Amino acid sequence: MTTFVHELISHSAQRSPEAVALQIKNDQFSYAQLNENVTKVAQAYVTLSITQGDRIGVYLAKTQENVLSMFACSLLGAIFVPINPVLKALQVHYIANDCQIKLLITNRARLTALTPLLSEFSALRTIIVIDANEQEIEKIACPTTIKILSWQFFITQRKSNNNLKSSISPNDIAAILYTSGSTGQPKGIMLSHTNIVLGAKSVSQYLQQTAHDNILAVLPLSFDYGLNQLTSCFLVGAKCVLLDYLLANDVIKAISKYEITGLAAVPPLWIQLTKVNWPKNTTHSVRYFTNSGGVLPLKTLAALRQNMPQAKPYLMYGLTEAFRSSFLSPLEIDTRPNSMGKAIPHAEILVVRDDGSSCDDDEVGELVHIGPLVTLGYWQNEVATAERFKVTPKQAINKEKTRLAVFSGDYVKRDAEGFLYFIARKDTMIKTSGYRVSPTELESVLLQCPQVDETAIIAIPSAALGQSIIALIVTSNHDQQSSKVSIIKHCQRQLPNYMIPREIIFLTELPRNANGKVDTNSLKMNYNKASDLI
Template sequence: MPDLFHTLLLASCAKAPHAPALRYQSKDTDYASLMRQVNQLASGYLNQGIARSERIAIYLEKRPEAVVAMFAASAASAAFVPVNPLLKAEQVAYILADCNVKILVTSAQRLRSLTQVLATCPDLHSIIVLDTEIADELELPATIQSLTWTQALAAAELAPVAAPCIDADMAAILYTSGSTGKPKGVVLSHRNLLAGAASVSAYLNNQSSDRILAVLPLSFDYGLSQVTTALSVGACVVLMNYLMPQDIVRAVTTENITGLAAVPPLWLLLAQQKWPKESTLRYLTNSGGAMPKATLEALRVLFPAAKIYLMYGLTEAFRSSYLDPDEVDARPDSIGKAIPGVELIVMNQQGQPCAANEAGELVHRGALVALGYWNDAEKTAERFRPLPPRLAGLPLPEIAVWSGDTVRMDEQGFLYFIGREDDMIKVSGYRVSPSEVEEVVADYTALTEIAAVGVPHPLMGQAIILVLQQNAQQSLQVEAIRQHSQQKLPAYMVPAHIQIVSENLPRNTNGKIDRKSLQTQFQNFFLTSDKA
């Protein structure tokens, strides 16, 4: 039984070494080859002096080398940090500095975009570049050594032995937007990752014959789960960086895909495409927000033989609940019940379990509870809290994830999402911090009144509206602010609409900007205009 992240591959490789593990751009990598590259790169990491639990960042699109780099970090007793390829240089630099990354794996093109910010990453000492040639014109800090992917794999026999590691050790850090601006690093143990893979692959009934299309970022817990659940059972993962929804339709057809995961805005687009009458899809999964009923109904018509799993999860616990496909027609608005090996409790403000249909906070307990937020004791204490004691004889408290999400549980134990306690915006499945958007715009032009809020959008779930106050000393230009946002923020964080007002923004009783009031004001903006 695997006990460390990379040993998940060992088990599958032992069963079928020549079976395809990864497919990318019409080329297969079998399990034996994948395992060999993982071991070689792990040695490359060790040759670069990586030590137990030190961090290795991977800033790449979905491709086999990204998967190799993650598993190799585990084999070297280090921890991997997958960085969203959509992030801009300043955001990448923040992550590299925040978790003291020692080694960065990237491409020459992406490295060029980072050259101006690498000096702000004092712990970074090595960069492994995929390309066979490293551009000599790149001016890297003198403290950073660069080498090619081939060089990193070359001297495996010279590497020292990795320090011993156990399943409670840190295996990965996934960065997710925080409600106060800067992203938070969710620390996951080997146990977290393996328990999540085992649980999800069990209820999806994944088999070695499955072919899973991976279209979501590997920095997203939902996207990473596509890889871990498939490889844990010896299935094949088809890695894809799509441009248009029709590209996904073609890939599903030509690659004989059996499993496909997406977020609601992508499902909406896929439901509008022209699909072949016959499909190999065995199941579809949804997370990152509620799937609209119209989209669900359209998918049922397009794929009558496929099971549809409606799921709910949070990075702090990787995956929490799913709705059995047999219940989808009867309860399409439910997020289901706890996944195998997890208990979900609805707690009231007094810390007691709620009665049936009483609204309360969703609390997640079990082996998937993360180790906390990297380098942030205050935020960790807010989200990872002890459960009320259940047995007097157990003196040590159990730490659970208090999600911040308000839900209710009916008499049959099915959960229903009600809302969030914070101001996070969910755009196309991504969690966006309002203050991170506000800070970028405020850096461009000094503002005393600025607010980013999320409002309903027919394609993206939510879209960002940025409201700015203009006074006599300012001459705000919408297009200039939009261009600055596009330069500094990934596409999903760029405001969909910028509204300039002359009056003060509304305030709540605490004197803070009343985001709820602004949300109400713009509630129907994208639903009744042609801007969607």
């Protein structure tokens, strides 16, 4: 029985050692090769004195080294921290210090961007660069407290007799995934081995995945939805095709080239895919596609079904704090296309009032997720954990005394047949391009720009992005055009693309309420009519 993250690979290697586990461009790696390489990386970790509980940051695109680095952690009981490769130095610096990353694995280009801040990485002791040789490593300026190694040197220093035995438990932390909260900096969500393995089992069960599937992974592996493409694939012994795409056409070409049977994406990518040409017979192999990370517009769903007529669509809802909560069966899409569906396997969903009592049919309440997919809380953030992870309501059927429930912060309702419908979010989180963005975090970056005196961030509906970010700015610079250029350049230096405001609007002052706080509700009402800006 598969219990730990590394066993997702090792058990498939035992069953089908020669089956292809990973395809990256024209390179293929069998399950036997992948399992052997994971062991080598784990042995090399021991040489660097990595032990149980240490955090290892992986700041890479989709490469074999990325996959090996994450799964090798499980053999030692170390904790992998996948970092979205589009994040900039400031965001990486925050994550590394927040969870005290001891070892960082990256490439030359990303290390170059991090170099000015390396002296401020408080716990970092070693950096491994996957695409540099020893001569190139010697030329990299680095604080004396941090050692830089090439990947090749790192692997050759391993000892085959290094002890990989650990006393890990299924409920120990396996990974920390960072996701923005409604206020402040990103929060690290702690996932246990059970969370990850059972999540893979749940998804592979309702998608009916088998060893014959070729699954296309286009989403970031730092995203629970993206990571699950790997884990569910490895669980059943299927082939996972890793793709870092630039254009929607790259995805379509990959579907045809690798005879993809299943793929997952977020609404912005699906929308892009409907706007390009699909050559005839491109999708003959696709048997399912899935959506999460936001509502998929019905016209987009219709276009996708037209381009993939034989494929079954699965519309899913979830939050990283509980992996995934519900999915709408393909059999129900024509009947109730606006529904979130019902609970996934291994999850129980309640809809509750503010007092914790159960809502009646069609009564709006908060979605509460119960069961073994509920994660371990936020890394070293007891206040935020207590706000989101609470005692399981008494009416839960599968109540486990040792587990907490996740209160989602989302308002939903459930009809008489048990189908869920999303109503609205309780907090101010912006969801754009499949990512969650904290307005507070974005405002703090903007306020570092000299041209910005005050700022407020709002979001307006966008068919392409889910929500489009607007920055409302007060500036003392009378040349607004030059200010706008400076602000945009500042954002491009400091933020990933999905966080950069789509529009900048200058105001003489920000409206405030009676308590002196910025009246964001007033701003939203005024600018929700500005949809023609996007």
